[in-house]
Amino acid sequence: MADKPVTVLLVEDNPLYTRLIQRLLSQSKRPVFEVVAVDHLAAALQRLAPGGIDVVLLDLMLPDSEALDTFYRIRAQALDIPIVIQSALDDVSLAGKAVESGAQDFLLKERINETSLIRSIRYAIERTRARGAEWSSAMFRLAQQQFLKAAHIVGLDDNIRQRLLFPERSQIATLPFRRDEQAQVETVFAYRVQHVLAMGPTKGGIRYHQDVNLGEVAALSMWMTWKCALMNLPFGGAKGGVRIDPSGLTSGELQRLTRRYALEFIGIIGPDKDIPAPDMGTSEQVMAWIMDTYSQHVGYSVPSVVTGKPIVLGGSLGRNEATGRGLVYLIEEACRHLAVDLAKSTAVVQGFGNVGMHAAAFLAECGVKVVAVSDVSTAIYNPAGLPIAELRDYVREHQLLAGSPFGEEIGNREMLALPCDILAPCALQNQITAENVGQLACRILAEGANGPTTLEADEILSERGIFVLPDILGNAGGVIVSYFEWVQGLQNLMWPLEEVNARLRDILTNAFRRTLQRVQEKKVDMRTAAMIEALHRVESAKRLRGLFP
Structure with missing residues (x-):
C-alpha cells in the first residue's frame, strides 16, 4: 500500500555519471526512485517497450546514436513519457533544440546536485501530466x-x-x-x-x-x-x-x-x-x-x-468528527430499514484517517464488532473484534497501523472480501470495482469516501441486493456541520454539541427518507435515487433564476 516509486530510465554511457545519478537519487525519501540504467539507445528502446517508465534521463551522445536523432527515436517510442536531457557544456545548444522539440528540461552535468536533479524530474512529470491529463481523470x-x-x-x-x-x-x-x-x-x-x-x-x-x-x-x-x-x-x-x-x-x-x-x-x-x-x-x-x-x-x-x-x-463543536458520526447515523437508519440488529453486527472499515477512525469508534460505541480496519500501511484483522480506542492511540503515537499488536496483518483485497454486515470504504476512490465486487460479503456498503464505487460495480451491487449508502449521502455529515459553523460565524453564536449532533441527525435522516422514497417511486438504486433527489433541487434553482442576459 506504500506510495509507488518513480521509475527512471537513465540512458547514459559514462559509468561515472551513471553512478553519480544513482547515488543522488538513492538519497531521496519522497519520492523514492528506482533507476534503470542502460548505455545504448537500442537497450533504451527495448526497455521502453513494455512500459512502466515514469521519466527518461537522456544523454544525446551515445555509442549507437548521436544528437537530436537520439531524442527523436526515444520520443517516438515514448510519446507520453517526460524526457529530461543530460547535457555537457559544449552540448547546451543541442539540448535547447531538444527542449524546443518536446523535451521537458535539460540538466548541465557539470552542475548537477540532488536538489536540481530531483526537482527537474518532478517538474517534468508534473508538466506532462498538466499538459495532457488535467480533465482526463x-x-x-x-x-x-x-x-x-x-x-x-x-x-x-x-x-x-x-x-x-x-x-x-x-x-x-x-x-x-x-x-x-x-x-x-x-x-x-x-x-x-x-x-x-x-x-x-x-x-x-x-x-x-x-x-x-x-x-x-x-x-x-x-x-x-x-x-x-x-x-x-x-x-x-x-x-x-x-x-x-x-x-x-x-x-x-x-x-x-x-x-x-x-x-x-x-x-x-x-x-x-x-x-x-x-x-x-x-x-x-x-x-x-x-x-x-x-x-x-x-x-x-x-x-x-x-x-x-x-x-x-470560531470553529464548530462536532465538526472534526462530523463525517464519521454522520455515516454511523445513516448506518443506524439503514439497519432499521433492513431490520438488522446493529448491536449484533460486524463491520469492516477501510481507511483509518479522520473519517474511518471516527466511524469505527462510533460503530464500536453502538455495540458493533469492528473486525478489520486499514490505512495506507496495512490492514488489521481480528475476528474477535478490534479495540478501536487502543488502535487510535497506537496510530496517534506511530502515525500508521503497521506493527500494531491487536490483530493479523492482511492485504487490502482480502480485507474487502471479509464476511461482515457493514463494509465502510472510507479511504480513496475506485475501491469497489467490477473485478472485486463479486467478492464482497457484506449486507450494507456505507461509503465514507468520495467515489469509492465504480458505475459497473454499482449495477452488480444492486443485482446482489447489497444495500448502498452512496457517498453523496453517506459522507455528507462534514458539509452539514460546516454549514452549521458558517451560520454560527455569521451570527456570532456558538451552539452546544448536543444541538449540533441533533440537527445533524435530523438533516441526514430526512435526506435518507427522501432518497428511499425516490427508490420506491423510480425503481432505481440508492445512488441514482440520491442523485435524482439532488438534481431536482438544482434544476429548480436553475429554472427559477433563468439565464442572464
Whole structure:
C-alpha cells in the first residue's frame, strides 16, 4: 500500500555519471526512485517497450546514436513519457533544440546536485501530466457517468444537462513558496473549482495530495453540488487542491504554501462567495492560516471565510468528527430499514484517517464488532473484534497501523472480501470495482469516501441486493456541520454539541427518507435515487433564476 516509486530510465554511457545519478537519487525519501540504467539507445528502446517508465534521463551522445536523432527515436517510442536531457557544456545548444522539440528540461552535468536533479524530474512529470491529463481523470469520468445516468432517468432538460457536465468556474495557479532553505523556491500546481453558482455561495474542501489534478477536483466539486442539494443546504459545490505530498513539508513550509494558496485565490473565496474546508492532507491549522491570510487582506477578522477551523477561532463543536458520526447515523437508519440488529453486527472499515477512525469508534460505541480496519500501511484483522480506542492511540503515537499488536496483518483485497454486515470504504476512490465486487460479503456498503464505487460495480451491487449508502449521502455529515459553523460565524453564536449532533441527525435522516422514497417511486438504486433527489433541487434553482442576459 506504500506510495509507488518513480521509475527512471537513465540512458547514459559514462559509468561515472551513471553512478553519480544513482547515488543522488538513492538519497531521496519522497519520492523514492528506482533507476534503470542502460548505455545504448537500442537497450533504451527495448526497455521502453513494455512500459512502466515514469521519466527518461537522456544523454544525446551515445555509442549507437548521436544528437537530436537520439531524442527523436526515444520520443517516438515514448510519446507520453517526460524526457529530461543530460547535457555537457559544449552540448547546451543541442539540448535547447531538444527542449524546443518536446523535451521537458535539460540538466548541465557539470552542475548537477540532488536538489536540481530531483526537482527537474518532478517538474517534468508534473508538466506532462498538466499538459495532457488535467480533465482526463477516472474520478471525473465517474462523476459525469453517475450524473448522466440520473439525468437520463428523470429526462433532465438538455440545456441544463450540458451546463452541469462541467464546472462553471475553474482556476489553476502555479504556486511558488520558499522551502526552509531560503534559496530554494518550490513551484506546485494548485486549483479551485466551483461547479454550480446558482445555489448560493459554493462550498468545498481543499486537499493536498501528490495526485491532485483538475479532473479530480472537478469531480469532487460536482459531488459536493449533489451533496449540498440532497441535504437542502444553501450552497453550490466547490473543491480545491494542491498537487504536493504534504508529509514531506515542515510546518513552516506548509504555512507558506497555504498562505500563498489563499492569496492566489483570494478573489474568488469569501463567506458570501466560496467557503473552503479541510480535506485530505489539510487540517484545522491549515484553515486557520487561510482565515488569517484572508482577514489580513480585508483588514478585519472574517471567521466564516472557512469552516473546519479551530474552536477558538470560531470553529464548530462536532465538526472534526462530523463525517464519521454522520455515516454511523445513516448506518443506524439503514439497519432499521433492513431490520438488522446493529448491536449484533460486524463491520469492516477501510481507511483509518479522520473519517474511518471516527466511524469505527462510533460503530464500536453502538455495540458493533469492528473486525478489520486499514490505512495506507496495512490492514488489521481480528475476528474477535478490534479495540478501536487502543488502535487510535497506537496510530496517534506511530502515525500508521503497521506493527500494531491487536490483530493479523492482511492485504487490502482480502480485507474487502471479509464476511461482515457493514463494509465502510472510507479511504480513496475506485475501491469497489467490477473485478472485486463479486467478492464482497457484506449486507450494507456505507461509503465514507468520495467515489469509492465504480458505475459497473454499482449495477452488480444492486443485482446482489447489497444495500448502498452512496457517498453523496453517506459522507455528507462534514458539509452539514460546516454549514452549521458558517451560520454560527455569521451570527456570532456558538451552539452546544448536543444541538449540533441533533440537527445533524435530523438533516441526514430526512435526506435518507427522501432518497428511499425516490427508490420506491423510480425503481432505481440508492445512488441514482440520491442523485435524482439532488438534481431536482438544482434544476429548480436553475429554472427559477433563468439565464442572464
